[in-house]
Amino acid sequence: MTFESRARGAVLDIHRAVEVMEMTTSTKEPRKIERFDQFRDRKHRNRRIGALVVAGALVVTAIVVLVTNVPRKDKPVSPAGEGTSAPAETEPAGRIVYDVYDGGNDTRIFTIDVAAGEPQDLGIDTDPTPVWSPDGTRILITTTGGPPEEATPVRPATVAAEGSDYRVLDGLEDPSLNLGCSAYSPDGTLLACSGYDELVSGVYTVRASDGGGLRQVADVGGIPGDFSPDGQEIVFLADDTIGDEPTSEGGTLTVVGIDGSGLREITPPAGVQAFSGASWSPDGEWIAYIDVQGRLSVVHPDGTSRHLISMPPEGQIDGYPEPPA
């Protein structure tokens, strides 16, 4: 069988599937344009509850802090900071940074004061996953590619805490590689990034100062979540399972050394909610994440002792808060 004949059959399959859907929606379900109206209404409703979701995110943050104090059965609890080089404290003066996807092609960055609860729109359209620098003075974001006639590679960038002083970290020599970064090393010197071009996809590190010093640490695509407290490892959400079929419903939490050694999956394939992030506890013992069913979970960095964290009855987590009304 040739490509052309195989492609024709596969195209017919898609067309038949859409026809079946059309017949279904015209006889048993609302007509198509009404389905669009329903979709739009659902988006509006989600925005109205966005404020509640943001409040939920604050609760999650509190829970993650609690998780860092979960004692490991085979090891006594250490006083905070003991045995670690630089426990992360990423929110300056109690502000959380988060992103809001508007349903279009960009995402807006907000910060919110934990105590006051008043969100501040930083006025920046960017990609998801803004991150505080360890010293709390800058926010790491990602440039967009720009319109075709002036397309530039995707690059990490930073802004000051209130959204001013936009700086692109364009220290890469390879203009074809797109790089989006989503984690600072604890000492603030390195960024962990997802990189790709038309042919390759992987996890990289670059210098936080200028975006140079590119180093590939994994040749599987994924979004970095966090550095270990000693700065020697990175946890990232792999797009695909290593050596297996690509997944679509979730990602696989994966850990790798900053020198590319020790690559290992620490959750079941596709067991993690897509792009929900992952946080390493300050004592290095646990990694918190949201499983594919929206439940807060923790696992040791070696993949052992994976378990759910108790949540209130309404405690399912939506990792993608929408704009407050």
Next chain:
Amino acid sequence: MSFLEGSRSVAEGSEPVAVEASETFEDFYVREYPAIVGLAYALSGSRSGAEDLAQEAFLVAHRGWDRIGGFDEPGVWVRRVVANLSVSTIRRRVVETKALARIALGQTPALPELSAEGVEFWRAVRSLPKRQAQVIALRYLEDMPIAEVARILGMAEGTVRKQLFEGRKKVVRLLRLEEDEA
């Protein structure tokens, strides 16, 4: 635009100058919906998420319909949006996660499963670099000329031909197909 979507803007830059909208959004939606859902299904492989991906693209068009409806071919614009949304790891997964949550609440996906051969073919296409997957899907799903694919994706025709050639070669290898007659 997500940094996982590719280095080109989804919907900016190469649009024709807008004039007064020549058809209603409803007419446009009803006419284009099957093709847009099909494109989303082929490129995302998601029964649960394809319809939402298509709706996302139409929602963006709806918000700017005064402008987008005035384009010579607003369908080009929406195809570009959905082609990028469908291969964007972030966007696709956001949509799928929410769709799966609705399935968990008892709603069923509107799209039926493909045949085993269809699943295998589109899975191979989706394993390609994103631009190659988009080029193959656009070219074959609507029997689209190279120039049209290039316009939708904002690429040069020569680049589309190269991506098509490379993509086909990889799918032939992946599925162990025979080479087509020249």
